[in-house]
Amino acid sequence: xxxxxxxxxxxxxxxxxxxxxxxxxxxxxxxxxxxxxxxxxxxxxxxxxxxxxxxxxxxxxxxxxxxxxxxxxxxxxxxxxxxxxxxxxxxxxxxxxxxxxxxxxxxxxxxxxxxxxxxxxxxxxxxxxxxxxxxxxxxxxxxxxxxxxxxxxxxxxxxxxxxxxxxxxxxxxxxxxxxxxxxxxxxxxxxxx
Amino acid sequence: xxxxxxxxxxxxxxxxxxxxxxxxxxxxxxxxxxxxxxxxxxxxxxxxxxxxxxxxxxxxxxxxxxxxxxxxxxxxxxxxxxxxxxxxxxxxxxxxxxxxxxxxxxxxxxxxxxxxxxxxxxxxxxxxxxxxxxxxxxxxxxxxxxxxxxxxxxxxxxxxxxxxxxxxxxxxxxxxxxxxxxxxxxxxxxxxxxxxxxxxxxxxxxxxxxxxxxxxxxxxxxxxxxxxxxxxxxxxxxxxxxxxxxxxxxxxxxxxxxxxxxxxxxxxxxxxxxxxxxxxxxxxxxxxxxxxxxxxxxxxxxxxxxxxxxxxxxxxxxxxxxxxxxxxxxxxxxxxxxxxxxxxxxxxxxxxxxxxxxxxxxxxxxxxxxxxxxx
Numbered sequence: 001x002x003x004x005x006x007x008x009x010x011x012x013x014x015x016x017x018x019x020x021x022x023x024x025x026x027x028x029x030x031x032x033x034x035x036x037x038x039x040x041x042x043x044x045x046x047x048x049x050x051x052x053x054x055x056x057x058x059x060x061x062x063x064x065x066x067x068x069x070x071x072x073x074x075x076x077x078x079x080x081x082x083x084x085x086x087x088x089x090x091x092x093x094x095x096x097x098x099x100x101x102x103x104x105x106x107x108x109x110x111x112x113x114x115x116x117x118x119x120x121x122x123x124x125x126x127x128x129x130x131x132x133x134x135x136x137x138x139x140x141x142x143x144x145x146x147x148x149x150x151x152x153x154x155x156x157x158x159x160x161x162x163x164x165x166x167x168x169x170x171x172x173x174x175x176x177x178x179x180x181x182x183x184x185x186x187x188x189x190x191x192x193x
Numbered sequence: 194x195x196x197x198x199x200x201x202x203x204x205x206x207x208x209x210x211x212x213x214x215x216x217x218x219x220x221x222x223x224x225x226x227x228x229x230x231x232x233x234x235x236x237x238x239x240x241x242x243x244x245x246x247x248x249x250x251x252x253x254x255x256x257x258x259x260x261x262x263x264x265x266x267x268x269x270x271x272x273x274x275x276x277x278x279x280x281x282x283x284x285x286x287x288x289x290x291x292x293x294x295x296x297x298x299x300x301x302x303x304x305x306x307x308x309x310x311x312x313x314x315x316x317x318x319x320x321x322x323x324x325x326x327x328x329x330x331x332x333x334x335x336x337x338x339x340x341x342x343x344x345x346x347x348x349x350x351x352x353x354x355x356x357x358x359x360x361x362x363x364x365x366x367x368x369x370x371x372x373x374x375x376x377x378x379x380x381x382x383x384x385x386x387x388x389x390x391x392x393x394x395x396x397x398x399x400x401x402x403x404x405x406x407x408x409x410x411x412x413x414x415x416x417x418x419x420x421x422x423x424x425x426x427x428x429x430x431x432x433x434x435x436x437x438x439x440x441x442x443x444x445x446x447x448x449x450x451x452x453x454x455x456x457x458x459x460x461x462x463x464x465x466x467x468x469x470x471x472x473x474x475x476x477x478x479x480x481x482x483x484x485x486x487x488x489x490x491x492x493x494x495x496x497x498x499x500x501x502x503x504x505x506x507x508x509x510x511x512x513x514x515x516x517x518x519x520x521x522x523x524x525x526x527x528x529x530x531x532x533x534x535x536x537x538x539x540x541x542x543x544x545x546x547x548x549x550x551x552x553x554x555x556x557x558x559x560x561x562x563x564x565x566x567x568x
Contacts, residue, residue: 106529118495123467123468123495125466128464131378131463135370135374137534137535138534139463139464139466139467140378141374141375141378141457141463141534142534143528143529143531144528146529178497178503181529181530182529184528184529
């Protein structure tokens with residue numbers, strides 16, 4: 001009889017442990033495959049990779065380096081000073097990788113969109129991502145996003161679309177790539193430091 | 194074969210009976226009343242007043258006489274605004290109170306208004322916040338006329354580079370988006386700088402740029418005496434809130450960071466995902482406070498200080514201000530690097546000196562504070 005009682009207690013404890021574990025695992029908002037697929041469709045349709053995936057020279061000309069999918073300007077690609085220095089009909093220039101852009105705003109480098117916690121969007125929330133696109137400021141509160149990021153067009157997307165894009169970005173391979181910070185135009189106040 | 198009149202009766206059955214008309218007579222007024230109450234319940238987005246004088250700040254704008262219902266206040270740890278002299282007022286509608294159950298995060302009644310005046314030698318702008326029906330907040334900024342007779346509503350996008358405040362530096366009057374970037378998302382309501390810590394009667398004498406407290410200002414004690422607070426913990430009235438710190442220098446440093454960085458870097462803002470908590474609480478457990486300090490002190494920085502090796506940058510590294518990204522970024526006005534990222538174009542050198550001294554001179558105290566709070 002005592003064995004039966006112990007068994008009942010053990011079973012109860014096991015059940016509680018499993019139930020808690022199950023509920024916790026379900027508590028994490030894992031996006032559905034449908035949402036991720038929708039996000040992939042959108043990312044490919046609006047061309048995020050055109051700037052956020054570095055380009056390389058392939059047998060048929062420039063092509064996206066898919067081993068660096070959406071990882072932004074390569075940290076080891078140090079750019080020389082921009083050739084455009086005077087105002088005129090040529091407003092800007094861009095790197096062969098399509099990840100560094102120079103213009104009146106200075107020099108911008110496309111960011112690492114992979115889920116890497118140190119160098120990418122790993123510690124961003126869905127809310128941070130949507131706020132960024134809606135406001136044109138990092139996480140909705142930080143520095144301005146810079147050209148050529150077309151956030152004024154993307155901000156018209158629905159929340160559902162932006163959530164899908166974020167879900168897809170969370171699903172892609174993590175790449176550690178510390179993109180340099182933007183460089184302000186020469187002569188701008190506070191440029192010294 | 195049916196005649197034509199019988200055919201038309203079949204197509205249009207006679208429903209307009211006396212009973213139908215009586216029913217309609219009752220239903221129509223009822224529907225009208227329902228519709229009216231629905232419309233009345235909708236949040237009202239009134240047009241913002243065209244001039245500052247229409248917002249109710251002054252009883253007589255020609256003499257700059259503030260309406261007696263508006264209460265002047267001064268947070269003990271003010272936000273740095275490039276050296277602007279600032280004045281602030283709040284209006285709480287009669288018969289209403291602030292819900293102060295959460296001392297760090299008050300909820301204001303509908304009808305609350307706040308004003309903040311910015312002067313650089315002369316009045317430049319006055320910002321205005323109003324909580325309207327439905328609980329939403331309206332934002333407006335007013336640019337003072339050259340002759341100082343009144344201030345006019347600034348367009349939604351603001352007035353960038355409005356007035357020169359230092360050689361080569363011009364002050365931006367923010368647009369609505371700029372207001373929202375700072376004020377929204379950080380708490381239960383959008384008001385910054387009006388809470389238990391900021392209004393404590395036990396003011397920090399070493400707080401940078403704090404205006405002296407004058408008898409015509411309100412503080413926590415005056416708010417309580419005027420019965421403008423409900424659910425406020427009595428213990429914080431008998432023992433006014435003070436930042437717990439190991440030294441007066443550290444108290445001022447933590448207070449400055451709370452007032453200038455804690456608006457975004459706190460536990461409730463969407464930016465909490467960054468995991469850096471600088472807002473000092475008067476209501477959190479010692480364990481939580483210690484944990485918040487640990488999110489900054491001795492914590493490696495995701496931002497890499499240029500010129501340092503990978504992994505050598507910290508948010509704050511006690512004894513090593515040159516490796517502390519907080520100091521580096523508050524010392525910068527590179528627009529892509531600076532902190533805060535908006536609202537300032539001139540480095541607050543007094544504050545940089547304060548934070549640097551705290552980090553360099555009080556290396557031991559910094560760690561002891563975490564220990565002191567923790568135990």
